[in-house]
Amino acid sequence: xxxxxxxxxxxxxxxxxxxxxxxxxxxxxxxxxxxxxxxxxxxxxxxxxxxxxxxxxxxxxxxxxxxxxxxxxxxxxxxxxxxxxxxxxxxxxxxxxxxxxxxxxxxxxxxxxxxxxxxxxxxxxxxxxxxxxxxxxxxxxxxxxxxxxxxxxxxxxxxxxxxxxxxxxxxxxxxxxxxxxxxxxxxxxxxxxxxxxxxxxxxxxxxxxxxxxxxxxxxxxxxxxxxxxxxxxxxxxxxxxxxxxxxxxxxxxxxxxxxxxxxxxxxxxxxxxxxxxxxxxxxxxxxxxxxxxxxxxxxxxxxxxxxxxxxxxxxxxxxxxxxxxxxxxxxxxxxxxx
Numbered sequence: 001x002x003x004x005x006x007x008x009x010x011x012x013x014x015x016x017x018x019x020x021x022x023x024x025x026x027x028x029x030x031x032x033x034x035x036x037x038x039x040x041x042x043x044x045x046x047x048x049x050x051x052x053x054x055x056x057x058x059x060x061x062x063x064x065x066x067x068x069x070x071x072x073x074x075x076x077x078x079x080x081x082x083x084x085x086x087x088x089x090x091x092x093x094x095x096x097x098x099x100x101x102x103x104x105x106x107x108x109x110x111x112x113x114x115x116x117x118x119x120x121x122x123x124x125x126x127x128x129x130x131x132x133x134x135x136x137x138x139x140x141x142x143x144x145x146x147x148x149x150x151x152x153x154x155x156x157x158x159x160x161x162x163x164x165x166x167x168x169x170x171x172x173x174x175x176x177x178x179x180x181x182x183x184x185x186x187x188x189x190x191x192x193x194x195x196x197x198x199x200x201x202x203x204x205x206x207x208x209x210x211x212x213x214x215x216x217x218x219x220x221x222x223x224x225x226x227x228x229x230x231x232x233x234x235x236x237x238x239x240x241x242x243x244x245x246x247x248x249x250x251x252x253x254x255x256x257x258x259x260x261x262x263x264x265x266x267x268x269x270x271x272x273x274x275x276x277x278x279x280x281x282x283x284x285x286x287x288x289x290x291x292x293x294x295x296x297x298x299x300x301x302x303x304x305x306x307x308x309x310x311x312x313x314x315x316x317x318x319x320x321x322x323x324x325x326x327x328x329x330x331x332x333x334x335x336x337x338x
Contacts, residue, residue: 007326011319015072017289022078023161026060027090029116061161065099067282070316078103079167082112103147113165135169145175156289157186164192173198188285206243230254263298266306279308
């Protein structure tokens with residue numbers, strides 16, 4: 001018997017939890033085509049575009065909100081998009097999925113961050129990014145913060161999703177963490193490089209191996225290395241918990257005065273890692289919002305990440321996806337025993 005036999009009840013407890021996602025909203029654009037020859041003009045493939053092979057999907061922090069919604073939570077989105085066609089499309093896509101965008105502000109001084117991926121046979125050939133990564137203006141920071149301050153009393157948790165595209169400035173981060181402490185709302189953080197040590201006092205800090213290595217200036221090759229790094233981050237950030245994701249090697253959870261918890265990766269077949277981090281932070285935030293033991297949250301997030309990695313592109317995972325991964329994992333464990 002594996003220690004994951006109560007997952008269905010745990011997943012039910014996530015339903016209805018109100019989670020605010022604040023950070024960099026991105027519009028993911030996918031163009032699917034066929035490649036059957038190389039260009040005579042240069043050694044590059046010629047992509048013949050297919051009529052039905054184009055789609056737009058909310059990405060970045062917006063993908064975290066989509067995962068929260070698909071898991072039964074109630075996501076609220078905060079941040080900025082450009083006052084342009086892409087920004088209006090992104091907000092429209094979120095609203096059609098049932099995600100509250102009242103705290104998303106249109107900014108006429110910068111474009112909507114977008115990523116266009118040209119695909120063939122489910123594989124990415126090239127990516128084109130359109131973005132401005134300078135910090136949003138002080139006025140925009142104040143507007144976003146005021147929106148958050150009005151709704152924070154109705155929240156069960158907050159996610160700060162940083163893609164280093166300029167929305168999460170040190171001032172906005174500090175303000176959100178301050179008001180969350182005042183209202184006793186837990187905050188889960190998915191950091192990137194630039195603001196790495198700005199999230200002092202958060203409930204959960206979830207960097208990946210590379211981000212942690214660069215921030216601390218140390219190699220993380222083993223689980224023991226990850227535990228050492230996690231302990232350092234606990235001290236430097238005064239965080240309640242640190243979860244370092246290690247890709248195919250699983251993840252390590254560190255807390256003060258508690259033994260580290262190592263969870264192997266549940267994924268067996270990895271099709272695409274896009275969005276796996278978004279899925280993990282969504283599950284962790286919902287679990288914290290529901291008051292679940294954080295060890296259980298880590299277990300669920302490993303199955304959720306496995307489900308995401310088995311799908312092409314960014315993917316909003318559902319409870320049924322997670323239960324399928326639990327069943328697959330259980331069969332593997334049974335096989336291992338024979």
